[in-house]
Amino acid sequence: MSYIKFDSSKLSKFVHENELPEIQAMVTAADEELRKGTGAGSDFRDWLELPTKYDHDEVSRIQRAADKIKSDSKYLITIGIGGSYLGAQMAVNFLHPNFYERKNQATQVEFVGNSLSSSYVNDLLNLMGDDDFSINMISKSGTTTESAIAFRIFKEKLIEKYGEKEANQRIYVTTDKAHGALRHEATVNGWESFIIPDGVGGRYSVLTPVGLLPIAVSGGNIIDILNGAADAQNEYTDPDLEKNDAYRYAALRNILYRKGFTTEILENYEPNLRMFAEWWKQLAGESEGKDNKGIYPSSANFTTDLHSFGQYIQEGLRNLFETVVKLDAPASDVTIPSADKDLDGLKYLEGKALDWVNTKAYEGVVLAHTDGGVPVMTVHLPDESEYSLGYLIYFFEVAIAISGYLNGINPFNQPGVEAYKTNMFGLLGKPGFEEIGKKLNKRL
Numbered sequence: 001m002s003y004i005k006f007d008s009s010k011l012s013k014f015v016h017e018n019e020l021p022e023i024q025a026m027v028t029a030a031d032e033e034l035r036k037g038t039g040a041g042s043d044f045r046d047w048l049e050l051p052t053k054y055d056h057d058e059v060s061r062i063q064r065a066a067d068k069i070k071s072d073s074k075y076l077i078t079i080g081i082g083g084s085y086l087g088a089q090m091a092v093n094f095l096h097p098n099f100y101e102r103k104n105q106a107t108q109v110e111f112v113g114n115s116l117s118s119s120y121v122n123d124l125l126n127l128m129g130d131d132d133f134s135i136n137m138i139s140k141s142g143t144t145t146e147s148a149i150a151f152r153i154f155k156e157k158l159i160e161k162y163g164e165k166e167a168n169q170r171i172y173v174t175t176d177k178a179h180g181a182l183r184h185e186a187t188v189n190g191w192e193s194f195i196i197p198d199g200v201g202g203r204y205s206v207l208t209p210v211g212l213l214p215i216a217v218s219g220g221n222i223i224d225i226l227n228g229a230a231d232a233q234n235e236y237t238d239p240d241l242e243k244n245d246a247y248r249y250a251a252l253r254n255i256l257y258r259k260g261f262t263t264e265i266l267e268n269y270e271p272n273l274r275m276f277a278e279w280w281k282q283l284a285g286e287s288e289g290k291d292n293k294g295i296y297p298s299s300a301n302f303t304t305d306l307h308s309f310g311q312y313i314q315e316g317l318r319n320l321f322e323t324v325v326k327l328d329a330p331a332s333d334v335t336i337p338s339a340d341k342d343l344d345g346l347k348y349l350e351g352k353a354l355d356w357v358n359t360k361a362y363e364g365v366v367l368a369h370t371d372g373g374v375p376v377m378t379v380h381l382p383d384e385s386e387y388s389l390g391y392l393i394y395f396f397e398v399a400i401a402i403s404g405y406l407n408g409i410n411p412f413n414q415p416g417v418e419a420y421k422t423n424m425f426g427l428l429g430k431p432g433f434e435e436i437g438k439k440l441n442k443r444l
């Protein structure tokens with residue numbers, strides 16, 4: 001029995017019994033493409049064995065760097081965008097109690113460079129005030145505009161506060177091994193640096209130093225995360241759909257997609273899983289949305305959004321399906337108190353645990369949405385531990401890769417991201433983009 005329970009029992013109305021066996025041959029072929037490297041994008045499969053083959057010396061260095069940052073910094077300013085921040089922020093948010101940032105006196109991990117908002121930058125600078133800080137600049141390419149601009153701004157502040165020599169001791173760079181401006185800058189300035197392996201793309205990089213350093217600084221146990229992912233790596237290897245839950249999830253979403261269920265909503269019932277959906281949206285969207293096809297990844301936070309666009313899910317356009325990440329055992333629970341009078345009509349819930357109510361809400365929603373024509377699958381997450389998170393990360397990573405091959409695309413490239421960058425560079429007057437800029441300006 002799988003550590004993470006995958007429940008597709010409510011799909012019978014949408015997927016006939018014969019359909020899974022009938023797609024098995026395609027899944028086996030997709031598995032071969034992934035494992036043997038015969039599929040498109042085969043240079044980017046090193047995440048597959050990362051949990052069991054990671055560089056132990058590098059992980060020890062990450063732990064030491066995290067200890068230093070915790071001892072000399074109130075803030076770790078983590079700069080990156082896309083895969084260079086989503087996994088780290090998702091894990092930091094998941095592993096710590098809600099409101100942790102406001103209460104905790106230890107080093108706070110803050111994220112910047114994931115937008116071009118000046119208010120956000122100024123708000124962060126105001127929050128930091130004159131407190132001690134360090135920077136973790138994360139960029140595989142080293143050329144991403146959003147993060148490069150943030151790095152300039154915060155590096156300048158660091159040098160202003162500490163002088164160049166000490167500032168250089170407070171800059172940690174996570175980038176590729178050999179290429180790129182950032183690698184060169186790190187070498188010239190003697191910054192401590194960590195490697196994003198060549199064969200691991202941004203959205204698959206959370207278990208590399210990209211995610212591990214910020215997570216370690218926040219107090220997360222990175223070895224436990226890797227152990228969870230390693231066990232998942234061992235579990236999800238058999239292409240047999242009856243034995244591999246991650247592959248079954250991939251197969252079912254492909255079956256649903258072909259029937260017109262083109263939007264997937266990843267849902268949670270826990271606020272600390274909100275960022276998990278953001279991480280998943282990049283993983284799924286950047287991997288699968290290409291060649292004018294692919295499931296559109298979206299997310300919802302329940303029960304909150306049941307009072308917002310829950311109406312749409314229940315009765316709107318019938319192209320939706322849902323995947324719930326349901327936490328089975330929250331770290332703590334609350335008992336609903338008794339009251340002398342029953343003015344609020346809650347007597348029937350007195351003495352009940354809040355998480356029991358949450359679970360009943362989930363069960364009610366699954367049945368209501370199923371009745372409303374929305375297929376629902378559930379991934380049961382046993383608890384809020386690092387181990388479980390590592391397991392869950394790997395479940396979705398391998399499922400999305402198989403899903404991409406099932407849909408006949410390269411799950412490991414992202415050619416479409418360049419279009420906005422080219423236009424932005426033209427409009428910003430970047431050297432080499434002048435002609436594009438002239439043409440675009442005429443259209444504005």
Ligand SMILES: O=P(O)(O)OC[C@H]1O[C@](O)(CO)[C@@H](O)[C@@H]1O
Nearest residue numbers: 082083084139140141144202417
């Ligand atoms: O780590 P980098 O090279 O700064 O890239 C950040 C993100 O930008 C993208 O390349 C898209 O522009 C993502 O694939 C990636 O995760």
